[in-house]
Amino acid sequence: MQTVVLAAGSGTRMRPLTETQPKPTLPVAGRPLIGHALSGAAAAGASRFIIVVNPHTSAVEEAIGETVDGVPVEYVTQTEQRGTADAVAAALDALDPEPFVVLNGDSLYDEASLAKLYASTPAVGSFRVDNPSSYGVLTVTDGRVTDVVEKPTDPESNLINAGGYALPTEVQQWLDVPESERGELEFTDVLLRVCETFDVTPVSFDRWLDVGRPWDLLAANEWKTPEVEPTIEGTVDDDATLSGNVHVAPGATVRSGVVIDGPAYIDTGATVGPNAYIRGTTYVGPDAKVGHAVEVKNSVLMAGATVGHLSYVGDSILGCDTNLGAGTKIANLRHDGQPVQLTVKGERVSTGRRKFGVVLGAGAKTGINTSLNAGLTLSPGAATTPGEVVTRDR
Numbered sequence: 001m002q003t004v005v006l007a008a009g010s011g012t013r014m015r016p017l018t019e020t021q022p023k024p025t026l027p028v029a030g031r032p033l034i035g036h037a038l039s040g041a042a043a044a045g046a047s048r049f050i051i052v053v054n055p056h057t058s059a060v061e062e063a064i065g066e067t068v069d070g071v072p073v074e075y076v077t078q079t080e081q082r083g084t085a086d087a088v089a090a091a092l093d094a095l096d097p098e099p100f101v102v103l104n105g106d107s108l109y110d111e112a113s114l115a116k117l118y119a120s121t122p123a124v125g126s127f128r129v130d131n132p133s134s135y136g137v138l139t140v141t142d143g144r145v146t147d148v149v150e151k152p153t154d155p156e157s158n159l160i161n162a163g164g165y166a167l168p169t170e171v172q173q174w175l176d177v178p179e180s181e182r183g184e185l186e187f188t189d190v191l192l193r194v195c196e197t198f199d200v201t202p203v204s205f206d207r208w209l210d211v212g213r214p215w216d217l218l219a220a221n222e223w224k225t226p227e228v229e230p231t232i233e234g235t236v237d238d239d240a241t242l243s244g245n246v247h248v249a250p251g252a253t254v255r256s257g258v259v260i261d262g263p264a265y266i267d268t269g270a271t272v273g274p275n276a277y278i279r280g281t282t283y284v285g286p287d288a289k290v291g292h293a294v295e296v297k298n299s300v301l302m303a304g305a306t307v308g309h310l311s312y313v314g315d316s317i318l319g320c321d322t323n324l325g326a327g328t329k330i331a332n333l334r335h336d337g338q339p340v341q342l343t344v345k346g347e348r349v350s351t352g353r354r355k356f357g358v359v360l361g362a363g364a365k366t367g368i369n370t371s372l373n374a375g376l377t378l379s380p381g382a383a384t385t386p387g388e389v390v391t392r393d394r
Contacts, residue, residue, distance in 0.1 A: 001166070003049050006084065006088070007105035008078040009054075009081065014026070014217070016361030017302075017362075019362070019380050025059050041071075042069040044111060044114035046118075048071060048072045053076070082184060089185075102164070106210070108223060109162075109208055113205040121167065121168060122200045122201070127160055128159055129158055132157065135151065137155040214359045218300065218317065225283065226281070229247065230246055233249055235252070240260070244264075246262040249268045253271045254266065257275035259279075261278070267286045267303075268286045268287075273291075278297075280315075285304070288304060288306065291306070291307055291309040291311070297313070299313050305318040316332070322365065326369070329371050333355050333374060334354075334374060340374045343375075357372070359376075364382045367387065372390050379393075
């Protein structure tokens with residue numbers, strides 16, 4: 001079935017990472033985030049992909065290419081960011097007059113649930129969450145979706161719209177909707193009309209993740225990295241110790257004295273060690289460097305990130321081409337035991353994680369012996385001075 005994948009959003013909740021690249025291209029277990037949704041859809045029955053992208057960057061096209069798992073890919077542009085209904089409407093000229101599926105390019109779906117969605121037109125993916133007021137909440141009556149309320153203050157249930165739709169052909173004529181109170185063209189309004197006209201099946205997703213904020217990127221890697229086949233294709237010194245699910249990509253180098261307790265993914269051109277320790281679910285991106293006597297725990301190091309010797313990185317995300325000076329230490333735990341907070345769109349928000357470190361934008365750098373407090377963000381290109389103790393965002 002033809003499948004529209006939405007990938008044009010600005011990803012403001014994921015900043016500072018998305019200040020320099022689109023959210024769908026952020027790394028998850030050795031591939032772009034959007035790649036996992038595409039592969040799952042290909043296995044579930046997608047016949048071709050129409051990916052809706054932002055006009056200001058070609059990063060998604062460059063990351064995905066012309067096919068995914070043998071399924072052809074076409075790209076269309078959403079000229080203005082006017083909401084999800086407008087994003088789907090941007091694909092109209094590329095759609096055949098047939099039923100179609102819509103997926104979010106920044107969500108993870110388990111393949112078995114996607115297969116159920118593709119087989120159940122008309123249908124909407126559903127999932128139960130602890131914080132339903134942040135999503136569209138579904139009302140199900142006699143096994144059919146009868147209503148959806150976007151971000152209600154007093155939700156009647158915790159069953160939410162998971163952003164996956166199998167839609168009849170008629171929907172292609174229903175995408176011209178009025179602006180919502182938020183000033184957007186909401187796909188929720190389209191879904192309401194579908195529910196009024198058809199018997200819409202709520203397909204329960206066994207596993208689903210909205211990758212909206214930096215800690216969700218850690219969760220995405222925690223989900224997908226253990227699924228990667230543990231293969232050693234790069235160079236691993238005889239004196240290194242690898243245990244658990246560890247993938248070493250071609251061109252990667254693991255030097256003497258290194259200990260890696262997987263799951264871990266060491267990507268092309270990356271170097272680890274000597275005498276470094278990697279544990280937890282960790283991704284070391286292309287051409288990234290983990291130096292002598294460095295410990296990295298449950299973190300994402302994006303392409304070109306460098307961690308100087310004698311440093312500690314825990315539960316953190318280091319953007320592209322970041323550089324930690326020797327002896328940099330990242331705190332990842334509050335003394336009061338409460339979940340670490342992070343700034344999202346100007347507000348301090350709980351990550352829900354007892355352990356969470358920092359998020360560094362592309363090109364951020366620390367001087368030697370810098371200490372970074374838990375829950376910090378450094379903007380792209382930000383820097384610290386030698387010996388500095390940083391307790392606020394920069």
